Each structure stands twice: as C-alpha cells, then as structure tokens.
Amino acid sequence: MPKSPEPDHDAWVRDAVLRHEGGLILYAARLLRDRELARDVVQETFLRLCAADRAAVDGHLAEWLFTVCRNRALDLLRKENRMATLREEHIQLCLSPEPGPPEIAEHDERSNQILRLLESLPDKEREVIRLKFQNGFSYQEISRITGHSVSNVGYLIHAGITSLRAQLIHGQAAKA
Amino acid sequence: MNLDHPTTMDPSDPRLTAYALGELEPCEQAAVEQALAQSDLCRQTVDEIRQTAALLTEHMKAELARTPAPRPILPIETALSTPARFFTLRRKVLALGSIAAVGIVSGLLLPAHQAARLVTPEEMARIEAKLAGRETPEYYAKSAAPNPRDWFSQGGQPPGAVFSSDAFPAEPTLAQARSVNPEQPPTFARSRKAMVAKRADPAAGQAAPASPLSTGKTGEQQNGLGMMMAMQQMKAKGMMGGGMGMTPARDGAKAGEPDRAAVTLSLAQGLEKERKSKDKTANMPAPNATKPRTANDPEREVIGDGEASRQLREEGRRKRNSGEDYQRLVENLFQKVDRDPRSTFSIDVDTASYANIRRFLDQNQVPPPDAVRIEEMINYFPYADAPPTDGPHPFAVHVETSGCPWNPSHRLARIGIAAKPIDQSRRPASNLVFLVDVSGSMQAPNKLPLVQWSLSRLVEQLGENDRVAIVVYAGASGLVLPSTSCMHKARILSAIEELQSGGSTNGAAGIQLAYDVAAQNFITNGTNRVILATDGDFNVGATDPNDLVRLIEAKAKSRVFLSVLGYGMGNLKDATLEKLADKGNGHYAYIDSPREAYKVLVEEMGSTLVTIAKDVKIQMIFNPAMVRAFRLIGYENRLLAHRDFNDDTKDAGEIGAGAHVTALYEIVPRGASDPILAGNEPAAKQDGSFDFAAPETSFTVRLRYKPPKEDESKLIERPVTDRGGGFATSSDDMRLAAAVAAFGMLLRRSPYHGDLTAASVLTIARPTLDHDPGGYRAEFLELVRKAERLGLGTGLEAP
Numbered sequence: 001m002p003k004s005p006e007p008d009h010d011a012w013v014r015d016a017v018l019r020h021e022g023g024l025i026l027y028a029a030r031l032l033r034d035r036e037l038a039r040d041v042v043q044e045t046f047l048r049l050c051a052a053d054r055a056a057v058d059g060h061l062a063e064w065l066f067t068v069c070r071n072r073a074l075d076l077l078r079k080e081n082r083m084a085t086l087r088e089e090h091i092q093l094c095l096s097p098e099p100g101p102p103e104i105a106e107h108d109e110r111s112n113q114i115l116r117l118l119e120s121l122p123d124k125e126r127e128v129i130r131l132k133f134q135n136g137f138s139y140q141e142i143s144r145i146t147g148h149s150v151s152n153v154g155y156l157i158h159a160g161i162t163s164l165r166a167q168l169i170h171g172q173a174a175k176a
Numbered sequence: 177m178n179l180d181h182p183t184t185m186d187p188s189d190p191r192l193t194a195y196a197l198g199e200l201e202p203c204e205q206a207a208v209e210q211a212l213a214q215s216d217l218c219r220q221t222v223d224e225i226r227q228t229a230a231l232l233t234e235h236m237k238a239e240l241a242r243t244p245a246p247r248p249i250l251p252i253e254t255a256l257s258t259p260a261r262f263f264t265l266r267r268k269v270l271a272l273g274s275i276a277a278v279g280i281v282s283g284l285l286l287p288a289h290q291a292a293r294l295v296t297p298e299e300m301a302r303i304e305a306k307l308a309g310r311e312t313p314e315y316y317a318k319s320a321a322p323n324p325r326d327w328f329s330q331g332g333q334p335p336g337a338v339f340s341s342d343a344f345p346a347e348p349t350l351a352q353a354r355s356v357n358p359e360q361p362p363t364f365a366r367s368r369k370a371m372v373a374k375r376a377d378p379a380a381g382q383a384a385p386a387s388p389l390s391t392g393k394t395g396e397q398q399n400g401l402g403m404m405m406a407m408q409q410m411k412a413k414g415m416m417g418g419g420m421g422m423t424p425a426r427d428g429a430k431a432g433e434p435d436r437a438a439v440t441l442s443l444a445q446g447l448e449k450e451r452k453s454k455d456k457t458a459n460m461p462a463p464n465a466t467k468p469r470t471a472n473d474p475e476r477e478v479i480g481d482g483e484a485s486r487q488l489r490e491e492g493r494r495k496r497n498s499g500e501d502y503q504r505l506v507e508n509l510f511q512k513v514d515r516d517p518r519s520t521f522s523i524d525v526d527t528a529s530y531a532n533i534r535r536f537l538d539q540n541q542v543p544p545p546d547a548v549r550i551e552e553m554i555n556y557f558p559y560a561d562a563p564p565t566d567g568p569h570p571f572a573v574h575v576e577t578s579g580c581p582w583n584p585s586h587r588l589a590r591i592g593i594a595a596k597p598i599d600q601s602r603r604p605a606s607n608l609v610f611l612v613d614v615s616g617s618m619q620a621p622n623k624l625p626l627v628q629w630s631l632s633r634l635v636e637q638l639g640e641n642d643r644v645a646i647v648v649y650a651g652a653s654g655l656v657l658p659s660t661s662c663m664h665k666a667r668i669l670s671a672i673e674e675l676q677s678g679g680s681t682n683g684a685a686g687i688q689l690a691y692d693v694a695a696q697n698f699i700t701n702g703t704n705r706v707i708l709a710t711d712g713d714f715n716v717g718a719t720d721p722n723d724l725v726r727l728i729e730a731k732a733k734s735r736v737f738l739s740v741l742g743y744g745m746g747n748l749k750d751a752t753l754e755k756l757a758d759k760g761n762g763h764y765a766y767i768d769s770p771r772e773a774y775k776v777l778v779e780e781m782g783s784t785l786v787t788i789a790k791d792v793k794i795q796m797i798f799n800p801a802m803v804r805a806f807r808l809i810g811y812e813n814r815l816l817a818h819r820d821f822n823d824d825t826k827d828a829g830e831i832g833a834g835a836h837v838t839a840l841y842e843i844v845p846r847g848a849s850d851p852i853l854a855g856n857e858p859a860a861k862q863d864g865s866f867d868f869a870a871p872e873t874s875f876t877v878r879l880r881y882k883p884p885k886e887d888e889s890k891l892i893e894r895p896v897t898d899r900g901g902g903f904a905t906s907s908d909d910m911r912l913a914a915a916v917a918a919f920g921m922l923l924r925r926s927p928y929h930g931d932l933t934a935a936s937v938l939t940i941a942r943p944t945l946d947h948d949p950g951g952y953r954a955e956f957l958e959l960v961r962k963a964e965r966l967g968l969g970t971g972l973e974a975p
Binding site: 155 | 240674
C-alpha cells in the first residue's frame with residue numbers, strides 16, 4: 001500500500017538505493033546478460049521496495065532486494081525465452097567492465113582471468129558463487145533468494161570452487 | 177547402509193568447502209575436524225579452498241566497486257513523492273500477483289526443496305513416533321505454536337518460481353490459514369503473505385495461502401513432515417482433488433503444443449559435458465521447463481491471473497478423476513471341487529490398490545469397484561508370521577484355518593508367506609536407475625515434488641556400494657545423471673532437486689534408455705533395478721499400453737527388475753502401471769503421501785530392492801472328500817492355467833526380502849448346506865487324481881519359486897487339515913486379513929458379502945488393534961468409518 005510521503009520511509013529507500021543498486025545491477029546483468037534490461041529490473045525492484053512495509057523488510061533488506069530482483073529477472077527471461085541463448089556481444093559486455101579508474105596491470109589480468117573462468121561455470125554455480133563472494137550472502141540467504149535448498153547451495157558452491165580452484169591454483173584445464 | 181568407517185574423508189567432499197567458508201552445519205563439525213586431523217590432503221584442500229575464496233572475494237568486490245555510479249532513478253523519486261498516482265491498479269495487480277504467486281509456491285513447494293537433505297536424528301525420531309501412531313496430523317496442527325519467523329529462518333524461500341499458482345486452490349487455503357493464524361507479528365515471510373492477504377484484491381485473484389506449513393515449526397521439523405501435514409490437511413478439506421483435477425484440462429490444452437520441451441530435453445544428453453563445454457545451452461539441467469505453460473494460455477505464467485485459474489479449477493473439479501483408468505475385474509466365483517479341485521495363481525506383492533483406495537476415501541469419494549484389488553489391500557499390512565530361521569527356502573509358509581465371520585457355515589483358509597528379511601549391512605550392492613516422468617502432468621505438488629522427496633529419502637539410505645542414475649522422459653528422454661556412486665550423495669540429491677516438469681510423455685523412449693543405463697552398470701550378484709515414478713499417463717509415442725507392456729516384457733529378460741511407483745490422481749493409469757510391474761518382474765506401489773513414500777522406499781527398502789524369490793506361484797489342491805467348494809478372495813488378474821504351475825517358462829510374481837504375502841480362501845466344507853451351491857451339478861471332470869496323504873486332509877498347498885538368478889523352480893508342498901477352530905479364537909493375522917477382505921468385498925459390491933456391513937467390518941477389526949505396528953490398522957479403521965459415512969455397507973447407498 002503506497003504510503004503518503006514519509007520522510008523516514010523515503011530516506012530509507014534512498015539509502016537502500018545507494019547501498020545496493022550497484023550490486024543489484026551487476027547481479028541482474030549476469031542473469032539477463034543485458035545491462036539495460038538489468039537497470040529496468042532493478043528499478044522495478046526498488047519501486048516495490050517503495051511499496052513495501054518497512055518493518056517487514058528491515059533486517060533482510062539485501063536479501064529481499066536480491067530475491068525480488070531475481071524473480072523479476074527470471075520472469076523476463078521466461079517471457080522472452082532467453083534462457084538458452086548467449087550472444088557473443090553479451091559475453092564481451094559481461095567480461096569487460098566499463099572503464100573505471102586505472103589499475104595495476106597484473107591485478108587487471110588476474111581479474112580478467114577470474115571473470116573468464118567464472119563465465120565458464122554452469123549458470124547455477126556461477127550465480128551462487130557471485131551471491132556468496134560478490135554480494136556476501138550466507139548459504140541460508142542464498143538458499144532463500146534462489147530457491148535451492150541449503151544443501152544444494154552448498155553443493156553448487158563446492159562444485160564451482162572445485163573447478164575454479166583447479167584452474168587458479170594448479171593451472172589445470174577446466175574439469176567436470 | 178551408512179557405515180561409519182574410519183577411513184579418511186574424500187577431499188572432494190562438499191563438507192570441506194562448507195567448513196572452509198564457515199558454513200558448515202554444527203552436526204558435521206566433528207567429522208570434518210577428525211578428517212583434517214588425519215589427512216594432509218584434506219588440510220591442503222581446505223587451504224586451497226580458502227585461497228580461492230579470498231581471490232574470488234577480492235576480485236569480485238573490485239568489480240562491484242568498478243560498477244559506475246548509476247544514473248538517478250527518476251521513477252523511484254517520483255514514487256516516493258507521489259505514490260498514489262504512481263501505483264495504478266495494473267501495477268499493483270502485477271506486483272501482488274507475482275509476490276502472491278511466489279508466496280503460494282513457496283508455501284507449498286518449500287518442503288519439497290527443504291526436504292531434499294539428510295534426515296537428522298530428531299526428524300527420524302519424529303517420523304518414527306508418527307508412524308507408531310502416537311502423532312497424527314491433527315497433533316501437529318494443534319501443538320505447533322505458529323511462529324513463521326522460525327520457518328523463515330530455517331530457509332523458507334520463494335523458489336525460482338517455476339510452478340504456476342493456478343495449480344493450487346488459493347482461496348480455501350487462505351481462509352484456512354486465516355483461521356489458523358489470525359494474528360501474526362509481521363516477519364518477513366509472514367508479512368509477504370500478510371501483505372498480500374491484507375491487499376487481497378479480487379482482480380489479483382491469487383491470495384497467498386500462508387499454508388499450514390507456515391504454522392511454523394522449528395527448523396528440524398520443517399521438513400517433509402510439514403509437507404505430510406500440509407497434504408493431509410489439504411486432503412482433509414478435499415482440496416487436492418479440486419486443484420489436481422485440473423490436469424486433464426491442462427493436458428488437453430497441451431496436445432497441440434510444439435514440443436519445445438523436446439529441444440531442451442535433448443540438451444540433457446550434453447549434461448555430462450556441462451563443465452567442459454562453453455556452450456551455455458548445454459548447461460541447462462535436462463527437463464528445464466523454460467516453457468511450462470502451453471502456447472495456448474499465456475495467462476498462466478507465474479504472475480498468475482486469478483480469473484482464468486479459478487475457471488480452470490472449477491472445470492477441473494467437474495472433470496475430476498475422469499482420466500483414471502482401471503482394469504475391469506470380475507470377482508472369483510465359488511468353484512466346485514468335484515469339477516476342478518485346483519486353484520492356481522501367481523502371487524502379488526503390489527500394495528497400490530490399498531493406497532489408492534485410501535486416497536479416494538480421504539477425498540470423501542467412494543473408490544470405483546475396479547480400483548479395488550483385495551489381495552493388495554490385505555498385503556498392505558505387516559503381519560506377525562515369522563520368517564524362516566533356517567532351512568533351504570528363503571521364506572516360511574504359514575497356513576491357518578478358521579470360521580468365516582460373514583457366513584457361519586463357511587470356513588476361511590489363510591496362507592501366509594513370510595520372506596526372510598535382509599540385514600541392511602549385508603544388502604547386496606545396488607545399481608538403480610530412477611526413471612522419472614517429468615511431463616507437464618507431473619507438475620502438481622503430489623506428483624513430481626513428492627517423487628523428488630521419495631527418491632531423496634531412498635538415496636539417503638544407500639551406501640558407497642550403491643549407484644544411482646536418473647533418466648527422465650517427457651517429449652524426449654534424457655540422462656539427467658549418469659550412474660553415480662552413492663559416495664557422492666550430494667550430487668545425486670542435487671540432480672533430484674533440479675528436476676522440473678514440462679512437455680508431454682514418451683514413456684517408451686525413457687524405458688529404453690533406463691534399461692540401457694542399468695545394463696551398462698550391471699552388478700553381478702547385486703540388485704539391478706529400474707524404479708519408475710509416474711502418474712502413468714503415457715501420451716506420446718508408443719501410447720498403446722500393450723506396446724509398453726511388450727517392451728517391458730522384453731526388457732525383463734535382462735535380469736534388471738522394475739519397481740513402479742504411481743503418483744497423483746485424475747489421470748492415474750492404474751491398469752497400465754500394474755501390468756508394467758507385473759511383466760517387468762517387479763511390484764507396484766501407489767504413493768499418495770510422504771508417509772507412504774517413506775513406507776515403501778525406506779521402511780520396506782529391503783523388500784523393494786532385494787528380490788529373494790522370483791516367479792512365485794501357488795497351487796492349491798482341495799480334497800473333494802472334505803471340501804465342496806472354495807473361492808479365492810482377490811488375485812483375479814493373477815490367475816494361471818493349472819499346467820502353468822509346473823511350467824518354468826511362465827512368468828509370475830517376485831517376493832522381496834522381508835516381504836509378506838497373504839492368500840485367503842473362503843471354503844464350503846462337505847456337509848454344509850449352502851443355497852449358492854444348490855442345483856444340478858454336471859459330471860465332474862477330473863484331470864489327474866491327486867493322492868492326499870491322509871484322508872482328512874482338507875487341502876494341499878503347493879508353492880513353486882525360483883532363486884533370483886536361477887531358471888529352475890523349486891517346490892514346497894504342505895498338506896493341511898482343517899481342525900475346525902472358530903474365528904474368534906483365530907490368530908490376530910487371520911482376523912486382520914478377514915477384516916480387510918471383508919472391507920474389500922464391500923467396496924467391490926461383492927455378491928458374496930453376505931451379512932457384511934461397515935459396522936461388522938469394524939467389529940471384526942477392532943480386536944486386532946492391540947498390536948498395531950506402524951499405526952496402519954488404526955488408519956484402516958478410519959477408512960472404514962469414512963466409507964460408512966459415505967453410505968457404503970449400510971444398505972443405504974445406491975446399488
């Protein structure tokens with residue numbers, strides 16, 4: 001139920017936007033493989049936050065946002081039947097971050113390697129790994145956001161880390 | 177078989193990762209610490225995991241920091257300042273609809289996801305208490321203080337909503353939920369639904385059901401038992417039928433759909449290469465329902481449309497159960513011994529008919545007579561007959577005679593076959609292939625989610641010597657999981673959890689693939705079995721049930737056995753499933769609830785997995801001097817020609833370890849006056865006289881069976897004299913079997929039921945309640961009472 005403008009509520013929403021928008025856009029962009037669509041989805045997510053009952057969301061704001069964002073993104077994907085396709089330009093879009101402040105060359109290279117390796121993981125593993133290491137969610141929270149059981153989340157993260165570990169530390173080729 | 181052996185943990189164990197990341201469950205702490213103390217390799221692994229984690233965190237946070245400052249989001253600013261105008265009805269509906277859909281789905285599907293994990297000792301204790309009859313669903317509803325906070329904190333989540341909200345009757349459950357939880361402090365989970373409840377907008381339609389599951393329990397309880405309770409509560413309100421009855425409608429709509437599911441399914445073939453391949457399409461799990469709805473009804477996306485689904489529900493209710501299919505059965509007549517002294521049949525260990533009857537009665541419907549197979553009802557229960565302690569045969573044959581409670585001048589004879597149980601630790605290695613129907617019709621919560629729950633419970637019981645593969649069929653068939661050792665349970669459980677439904681059914685291709693996989697991983701001297709889970713609705717490809725049956729018959733020769741698990745209602749193809757199990761050297765069980773799944777796949781796992789005798793046939797030879805006529809109760813579709821008894825090429829039923837099979841005869845002794853048998857009798861045709869050991873022998877029981885790997889049968893022969901004991905003094909087992917048979921006869925509207933009424937069935941059965949392992953007898957009495965309330969056996973119902 002939309003509230004009449006309350007300064008506290010507004011401030012709360014704005015604060016949420018500041019803190020989480022970046023992470024959400026990145027997350028949605030991974031799911032949708034389209035930055036513009038990701039912005040739209042994130043926008044809708046925050047609109048829902050405006051309408052939400054603050055007392056209900058407080059305490060798990062990040063989790064709530066990611067869950068709503070994910071569901072919206074999946075709905076979009078389903079509607080547009082995009083789940084199976086990955087266009088080449090989108091790979092590039094995802095892999096190369098938009099130009100930012102200059103960094104040490106070696107650090108960049110390692111980053112690129114990691115991001116590339118991530119892209120080679122199966123979708124489900126990649127998603128939970130991002131939620132864990134980029135967004136800092138716990139197994140329980142990831143389970144609630146994605147709908148996998150906690151033990152399945154554990155298994156997916158384990159499988160992803162096992163692959164990544166082999167490549168990052170031992171330089172081995174990607175294995176099943 | 178979960179041997180706790182002291183050998184070190186495998187470095188590929190997922191628990192090491194959980195430990196390294198600080199996410200290990202407390203109950204696993206000791207095991208991991210011990211492994212680390214013992215194994216350098218494990219310690220190194222944990223170090224590497226931590227290194228990898230650190231690298232990932234560092235670089236991914238950096239990526240996050242590099243994300244450019246977002247442009248100001250105008251609509252949000254607008255929303256904050258002028259909310260009333262901004263939120264049009266349409267947006268509200270869409271927003272609420274999707275949240276509601278997610279809420280409903282999470283409410284009902286949560287346990288399916290939740291439960292696919294190891295059963296903790298506390299949960300096991302609860303299950304055992306429940307099965308011992310000390311707890312009932314009502315107990316759960318009353319005793320659990322509603323605390324949705326606990327429910328949520330234990331992982332209540334909205335799953336990536338795949339299922340349409342219109343599969344479930346939302347309105348009744350909302351009312352129910354309101355009465356259960358009138359006031360809740362706003363917590364996240366509760367408020368998401370409460371939010372919707374408060375704003376329940378007729379146009380939105382789908383108000384969240386805040387299902388009985390969210391009458392919160394602590395985390396340990398929030399498992400499949402929650403689902404049990406929810407399903408039982410739903411059944412009690414007769415809601416399942418209404419909701420599930422939609423499937424015929426939905427399937428009808430699906431008929432013309434281009435088979436997109438086929439495309440996604442063929443991707444399953446590539447699943448094995450998923451990690452190696454950079455092709456994203458191959459990374460999709462096999463039956464990924466990217467298009468769970470038909471092309472004809474785009475309304476039924478996850479953002480549900482209340483009106484359309486309400487109409488469909490109504491339609492479904494009218495069409496309920498119209499798609500079910502039962503083989504016509506004609507009850508056995510009394511056979512005059514002078515004409516033919518022999519009775520020959522194949523034993524039957526199926527229990528599906530009883531569970532199916534229970535399903536009907538739970539929905540306040542009288543089951544159709546053809547769904548009633550009395551031998552399956554009798555065989556559903558545990559009996560006290562002792563298995564053999566020694567001796568050459570893998571089972572003990574118990575025979576008992578008594579008076580007949582529904583006809584004072586008749587006698588009853590009960591033959592009980594008790595198979596030797598097998599110690600779980602000595603169970604032979606198993607090679608199992610789960611063949612799962614993931615067609616669109618399997619989407620209801622009492623189908624695929626229950627299948628997933630069932631199979632997960634079974635996998636949890638398996639050990640390192642067992643292997644599991646998963647094959648699905650719908651449109652196309654796919655190998656979802658190659659044969660995997662149960663050392664990697666997490667992988668298997670994960671694959672089970674990922675199963676999704678969509679598409680139409682092509683059973684033949686699936687059966688072919690499943691048997692091929694079983695053959696490829698065949699274990700000599702082990703159990704090799706295909707476990708088929710389906711609602712039986714094969715409607716693509718070889719749709720003629722006879723073709724399927726022939727296919728199974730051919731496959732059965734490969735020494736791979738078959739178990740058939742039937743699920744669902746509305747289009748349960750009981751006749752087909754029974755035939756498949758019969759021809760496939762297996763058994764057929766109907767799973768109507770998590771409790772039944774637990775019974776069949778965990779409690780009775782021994783008999784489900786381990787066959788101790790195959791092609792088991794019984795032949796009774798009655799002595800014309802002592803018996804005038806007899807009637808075999810049940811087994812109508814198991815009868816054999818007399819010459820087939822000695823013919824080892826003729827197929828018959830299998831008995832599993834620890835199983836018990838009963839055959840019941842109603843006997844008319846010589847000297848009894850009986851109007852049924854009055855009249856001129858044609859000249860007796862005797863083919864082969866039988867020499868009874870003693871003139872007062874009433875009948876001889878002959879039994880043939882083959883050891884599972886042999887092709888030559890062995891014979892057991894036992895002459896029996898009826899000593900004239902009365903019914904009231906007969907054994908507990910006899911009185912139970914008689915009570916169940918009597919109920920079956922009532923349900924079949926048998927012409928032989930004499931004076932039987934529902935009340936007399938209760939009278940016969942009540943004394944047997946003193947010994948009620950598992951609480952099944954008490955449940956049986958409940959079913960009889962339900963049938964009575966529906967008018968059965970009271971003389972008041974319509975013929």
